[in-house]
Amino acid sequence: MKKIVIATRKSKLALWQSEYIKAELLKHYPDMVIELKTFSTKADKILDVPLAKIGGKGLFTKELEIALENKEADIAVHSLKDVPVEFEEGFVLAALTKRFDPRDAFLSEKYASITDLPNGAIIGTTSLRRRMELKLLRPDIELKDLRGNINTRIAKLKAGEYDAIILAATGVQKLQIEDEVKYFTPISIDEMIPSMGQATLGIETLDNPELVEILSVLHDKNAEIESTIERSFVHTLEGGCQVPIGVKATILDENSVDVRAIVGMPDGSEYVQEDIKINIDDYKTAGQALAQTFIDQGAKELLERAEKVAFQ
Structure with missing residues (x-):
């Protein structure tokens, strides 16, 4: 392949991520022509409603998949946390990049x-997972919805x-805007367990062996191990991208992985x-x-009730 077109969302962060993938590919294939083509997804267009209420899978990915299907683009770059755990027939997750800061x-x-x-402080977040974990840390705080891209959210703050x-943390770090606010403090995983795949980029394509082979230079085995654990955990619980589930696998050494999870x-x-600690094999x-x-402890029923509350 002499040319690759990358389908990307229009936000600054999405463009950064696609430019990063382009630069990484050019390190391996300096003569390749790589272009970015931008698209708006459902989640980009509906900004006055919490994502959990919009519902459905692929809020950040569907339009990019349509571009792949229509041959308008060859690959799509996603934040893995936004990628549904099941792919429609004909699509594959061709590569996962080295993980950035997952906190x-x-x-x-x-x-x-x-x-x-202070008591009763107002915190902005729309994520049901973050809401749950914040309430466990500080039951007294007030939570208020927060939508829009990173720059919009910081402007509201x-x-x-x-x-x-x-x-x-990774989005703020990639855009190098940590200094735009007085305090930027990554939160320990001991306090808040991130969502599946947070800070990993997933490269989606149609099931094309030649293209998958080209993209294999981007693939990181550690990211694959961690995200496989996280995504299969969510998949088994039948939880989507917008439910209160935190799960983080962390490779400790060549033999073991620490896995933390929370549902509520x-x-x-x-x-x-x-x-828990597991053997890496x-x-x-x-x-x-x-x-x-988790299912044995009633997690599925808990998630069903959590979803009902979220959609009210």
């Missing part, structure tokens, strides 16, 4: 951390609409949480096995 981050103009927030907001109600009133089955222990 959530606390941003505020006035307070250095969640602990420092600076305008005084929130005492603090929670974003994925968005208000933190009920939850199931586990932290079991990574293909570990997520499913852990999910089964």
